[in-house]
Amino acid sequence: MTIEIKTSMLEPVRHTFAHIERRFGDKPATxxxxxxxxxxxETNFHYRPLWQPDLELNDPRRTAIQMxxxxxFKDPRQFYYGSYVQQRAKMQEAAENNYAFFExxxxxxxxxxxxxxxxxxxxxxxxxxxxxxNLNNVYGAAYGYGTAITQALMxxxxxxxxxxxxxxxxxxxxxxxxxxxxxxxxxxWMSADIWQGVRAICEEMxxxxxxxxxxxxxxFVIDNLVANLVYEQWDEHLxxxxxxxxxxxxxxxxxxxxxxxRWVDAVIKVAAAESEENQLLISDWVTKWRGKAAEAFxxxxxxxxxENALTDxxxxxxxxxxxxxxx
Amino acid sequence: MATKKLNLKDKYxxxxxxxxxxxxxxxxxxxxxxxxxxxIKITDWSKWEDPFRLTMDSYWKYQAxxxxxxxxxxxxxxxxxxxxxxxxPRYVNALKIFLTGVSPLEYQAYQGFAQTGREFGGIGARxxxxxxxxxxxxHVQTQIHAMSHYNKFFDGxxxxxxxxxxxxxxxxxxxxxxxxxxxxxxxxxxxxxxxFEYVLTNLLFVPFMSGAAYNGDMAxxxxxxxAQSDEARHMTLGLEVIKFLLEQHEDNVPIVQKWxxxxxxxxxxxxxxxxxxxxxxxxxxxxSWKEAWEVYFEEAGGALFKDLARYGIRMPKYAETxxxxxxxxxxxxxxxxxxxxxxxxxxxxxxxxxxxDWLSEKYPDTFDKYYRPRWEMAKExxxxxxxxxxxxxxxxxxxxxxxxxxxxxxxxxxTCYRSSDYEENxxxxxxxxxxxxxxxxxxxxxxxxxxxxxIFQGNxxxxxxxxxxxxxxxINVGTDNMDMKGSPDELRWxxxxxxx
Amino acid sequence: xxKVYIALQDNDVxxxxxxxIEEDNxxxxxxxxxxxxxxENEGFLVVKRETVEEKLGREWDVxxxxxxxxxxxxxxxxxxxxxxxxxx
Numbered sequence: 001m002t003i004e005i006k007t008s009m010l011e012p013v014r015h016t017f018a019h020i021e022r023r024f025g026d027k028p029a030t031x032x033x034x035x036x037x038x039x040x041x042e043t044n045f046h047y048r049p050l051w052q053p054d055l056e057l058n059d060p061r062r063t064a065i066q067m068x069x070x071x072x073f074k075d076p077r078q079f080y081y082g083s084y085v086q087q088r089a090k091m092q093e094a095a096e097n098n099y100a101f102f103e104x105x106x107x108x109x110x111x112x113x114x115x116x117x118x119x120x121x122x123x124x125x126x127x128x129x130x131x132x133x134n135l136n137n138v139y140g141a142a143y144g145y146g147t148a149i150t151q152a153l154m155x156x157x158x159x160x161x162x163x164x165x166x167x168x169x170x171x172x173x174x175x176x177x178x179x180x181x182x183x184x185x186x187x188x189w190m191s192a193d194i195w196q197g198v199r200a201i202c203e204e205m206x207x208x209x210x211x212x213x214x215x216x217x218x219x220f221v222i223d224n225l226v227a228n229l230v231y232e233q234w235d236e237h238l239x240x241x242x243x244x245x246x247x248x249x250x251x252x253x254x255x256x257x258x259x260x261x262r263w264v265d266a267v268i269k270v271a272a273a274e275s276e277e278n279q280l281l282i283s284d285w286v287t288k289w290r291g292k293a294a295e296a297f298x299x300x301x302x303x304x305x306x307e308n309a310l311t312d313x314x315x316x317x318x319x320x321x322x323x324x325x326x327x
Numbered sequence: 328m329a330t331k332k333l334n335l336k337d338k339y340x341x342x343x344x345x346x347x348x349x350x351x352x353x354x355x356x357x358x359x360x361x362x363x364x365x366x367i368k369i370t371d372w373s374k375w376e377d378p379f380r381l382t383m384d385s386y387w388k389y390q391a392x393x394x395x396x397x398x399x400x401x402x403x404x405x406x407x408x409x410x411x412x413x414x415x416p417r418y419v420n421a422l423k424i425f426l427t428g429v430s431p432l433e434y435q436a437y438q439g440f441a442q443t444g445r446e447f448g449g450i451g452a453r454x455x456x457x458x459x460x461x462x463x464x465x466h467v468q469t470q471i472h473a474m475s476h477y478n479k480f481f482d483g484x485x486x487x488x489x490x491x492x493x494x495x496x497x498x499x500x501x502x503x504x505x506x507x508x509x510x511x512x513x514x515x516x517x518x519x520x521x522x523f524e525y526v527l528t529n530l531l532f533v534p535f536m537s538g539a540a541y542n543g544d545m546a547x548x549x550x551x552x553x554a555q556s557d558e559a560r561h562m563t564l565g566l567e568v569i570k571f572l573l574e575q576h577e578d579n580v581p582i583v584q585k586w587x588x589x590x591x592x593x594x595x596x597x598x599x600x601x602x603x604x605x606x607x608x609x610x611x612x613x614x615s616w617k618e619a620w621e622v623y624f625e626e627a628g629g630a631l632f633k634d635l636a637r638y639g640i641r642m643p644k645y646a647e648t649x650x651x652x653x654x655x656x657x658x659x660x661x662x663x664x665x666x667x668x669x670x671x672x673x674x675x676x677x678x679x680x681x682x683x684d685w686l687s688e689k690y691p692d693t694f695d696k697y698y699r700p701r702w703e704m705a706k707e708x709x710x711x712x713x714x715x716x717x718x719x720x721x722x723x724x725x726x727x728x729x730x731x732x733x734x735x736x737x738x739x740x741x742t743c744y745r746s747s748d749y750e751e752n753x754x755x756x757x758x759x760x761x762x763x764x765x766x767x768x769x770x771x772x773x774x775x776x777x778x779x780x781x782i783f784q785g786n787x788x789x790x791x792x793x794x795x796x797x798x799x800x801x802i803n804v805g806t807d808n809m810d811m812k813g814s815p816d817e818l819r820w821x822x823x824x825x826x827x
Numbered sequence: 828x829x830k831v832y833i834a835l836q837d838n839d840v841x842x843x844x845x846x847x848i849e850e851d852n853x854x855x856x857x858x859x860x861x862x863x864x865x866x867e868n869e870g871f872l873v874v875k876r877e878t879v880e881e882k883l884g885r886e887w888d889v890x891x892x893x894x895x896x897x898x899x900x901x902x903x904x905x906x907x908x909x910x911x912x913x914x915x
Contacts, residue, residue: 010408010823012479013815017471018486018801034475035468039434044492044776046502047509051361057508058438081465082394082472089391092384103330131346135445138457142441147434154441154461161454162383165342172341177331179341190348203350206358335907379905385890392894529898533834533863540862548862552836555897563903613861627900630829634902634914 023071035080037071039147060145063212065271065278070146072274076266077259084155087259088162091252098248099169107245108173115243116174122304123250124171124185125195126230129222130164132202133157136218140211152263156219159260163253170249194303197296204292212271216282217289219264224320225297227257228313233305261320268324283326290317339380344373347450359448365511368576372449375571378563379455386458390465397469397553404546405476414542415610416481416820417811420673421535422547423483424604426474427672428500429531431491433467435504436460439519443512452571455564459520462557466550473550481816483672483807486800490672493787494800495721495778496600496664498728502775503597507590509771513572514586520565522590526628528558531601534619538609566631573638580639585767591643592760595652596727602657603664606686607678615689620653645760651736654690658698663732665705666717670792672802674811677706697739714810720779720792725754725772726761733757749773828870831901831912835864840883841895847878863897872901873911 016029019038045056137157144150171181189195208214231254238246272279301310440460447453478484491497507518536551572579602616632642668675686694708715721730735741745756749769756762765772781787787799796802806815821827835841845864852872858865880887889910901912
């Protein structure tokens with residue numbers, strides 16, 4: 001039953017901004033809608049950029065993907081700045097409690113020497129992968145088109161800095177804040193054979209110019225492997241080998257990957273559904289980067305897990321891709 | 328194992344600074360391609376001093392707390408119809424300028440800092456830029472959300488995004504940021520990070536926002552001061568960038584000085600509109616534009632340049648002209664908008680007698696002599712039912728894009744005109760400062776999308792001005808524009824207050 | 828010597844911070860304006876964690892200052908125990 005209470009109230013002249021009304025009708029809009037749609041400037045730019053004089057300042061041609069409406073990339077999480085930071089603040093509060101508990105109870109002391117060494121060798125160097133992901137997503141924020149996708153890329157970029165810092169903290173917990181584990185992990189990253197493929201693919205992404213291709217390479221292909229290999233398969237391995245407490249320190253990443261995959265899948269689905277050309281581009285990019293990544297991760301996987309691990313992770317990726325409607 | 332206590336600096340360095348590495352498989356210059364073309368020399372990024380050492384976990388925590396407070400106030404504001412508690416409905420017109428003119432600049436800042444946050448080769452500077460980028464996104468979004476409620480009850484907010492790309496006076500702020508973003512990453516930092524953020528935004532966000540509070544606008548003062556709480560980080564980044572560039576190589580000094588000269592001039596031109604908002608659009612006055620200028624530019628900026636003198640940096644060129652302008656520009660600007668009030672997306676008006684007296688008191692050397700007589704005349708004409716609108720389209724300065732409204736500062740009865748010839752065309756400027764900027768980079772400024780030229784070239788529809796206002800600008804003609812008196816905004820206000 | 832300054836939102840926490848600043852910098856000038864408090868000093872100004880904690884009666888992280896900060900002028904040095912502003 002609806003009770004209608006008659007009050008004298010001020011009648012609004014309109015319910016939302018005109019560009020929101022054109023998209024969604026004259027009704028009260030959500031904060032996500034008002035913060036997102038049609039906010040970016042689209043025409044009458046004053047000067048061509050000195051750094052790319054063939055294009056406008058905001059220009060959809062910085063990727064081969066074409067969209068009739070760049071605001072089709074609605075974020076299923078409906079993150080605008082305010083909802084984004086509040087969500088992450090909750091996650092970081094949980095993480096902070098976990099880290100504090102881990103440190104207070106000295107749980108690091110319960111880990112075997114072997115396990116500590118393998119954390120430094122296999123887990124901590126991923127801070128450099130996260131740093132690469134930070135740059136790749138900020139690249140999309142800088143050169144992408146339309147607020148809907150660029151803001152989500154910006155949030156992703158900052159998340160990756162946060163996760164690079166969490167991984168660094170794991171190193172500091174292991175070395176009693178001396179920083180030695182970070183030095184050791186960096187040595188691994190720079191010269192250990194198992195890491196060179198991963199480092200090479202990171203460097204290759206950093207010189208890749210199409211921002212949407214980069215989104216596919218980083219946020220779909222690489223992240224899929226990292227989520228599955230490191231935070232699922234290797235986590236199970238840790239549990240089986242007396243390292244179950246480490247999961248407290250990586251819980252943030254597990255929650256994060258799940259949250260972000262929803263957005264990435266939605267982006268791919270929308271772009272692929274737009275046209276045959278987009279579909280083909282995405283499928284080519286996935287093939288290209290999937291192949292490179294499989295090769296790059298193989299030596300690490302073999303040492304860290306097993307030869308089947310990579311096959312399993314690739315299978316998860318292929319399923320996700322099919323679900324997003326990419327053939 | 329004994330755990331060492333880490334201080335903030337060491338912790339930040341360990342967590343962040345060592346994430347980057349020397350490339351082995353690609354050319355690093357390919358990954359950071361825009362660092363050299365401006366002539367700036369960076370010899371060692373590791374000498375970068377992090378101004379604030381905020382890790383992401385703390386960032387999320389503190390920013391979420393700020394957002395929670397801010398949105399609680401915005402919710403309360405709309406639930407209680409806070410717009411009825413402001414001092415005077417004329418005030419809302421300042422907010423229309425804010426949303427159409429300033430908020431889109433926050434968006435451009437978000438884009439520009441995302442670019443430097445990707446392109447700088449040094450991780451310390453890069454991360455600081457990234458944080459500023461996401462903060463700027465915060466600012467544009469919180470501003471839209473704060474204005475969302477005003478949009479429901481007042482005209483002139485509804486097409487802010489469309490209008491920013493088109494309306495004549497909005498090309499002034501838009502071209503300012505386009506100019507900075509079209510430049511290289513280091514000029515962008517000197518333009519926006521240093522000149523604009525360190526000195527000039529204070530004039531908008533501190534005295535104007537304090538004025539918003541004094542005029543009963545809780546929504547605006549809250550987003551204003553909440554945005555400023557990020558600004559302290561941004562200002563410090565701007566200053567660190569300058570010091571870093573000057574310390575890296577002596578060859579950087581003349582380049583940086585040239586950019587400071589350019590961007591302080593361009594910034595003071597842009598702030599003309601803020602001057603007018605403070606002196607004419609805040610019904611309850613906190614301080615005059617001149618007083619604000621003295622505190623935030625002359626005193627604070629003076630201290631800053633004294634500090635930078637050790638690097639061989641001097642005060643921006645034309646500082647003496649700028650000092651004289653504080654007596655004039657707000658009056659010259661409001662007069663221009665008043666007389667073009669049919670072509671604006673907000674309302675204009677003749678100041679009340681009390682306001683004229685206040686201006687006389689605050690500007691004893693100039694107001695009675697040069698400006699008050701105009702307003703007395705406008706008041707008389709209005710009383711006779713002859714509210715004055717000029718029909719001519721103004722000539723715009725090719726650089727700052729402001730109509731030729733400024734006078735020679737030594738002779739306030741004489742409009743200032745300058746010009747340059749370039750490739751068989753003549754280009755017009757409002758000042759020596761703007762002419763210098765053009766002469767240094769004519770190939771850039773000949774591209775300017777000058778709204779009045781565009782109208783004459785038929786690129787904005789027409790044929791009549793009213794067609795352009797209605798169809799191309801999407802101004803609701805007769806509703807959003809013209810005098811405050813008799814406007815729908817005013818009528819609604821009177822109904823709310825029971826004085827209709 | 829030039830003046831350094833800091834401006835805080837006029838709210839309850841700020842009142843304790845201002846009290847702490849006044850105690851640690853006896854020569855400061857405190858200016859109350861609508862919704863804000865501006866504090867100036869010749870050449871140098873410091874906000875000390877210990878003093879703020881004493882005034883607030885609880886733990887206080889120097890980075891919490893950003894929740895109430897509006898603007899500042901001077902070279903910033905932020906450490907665990909204090910934030911200082913200086914002009915050379």
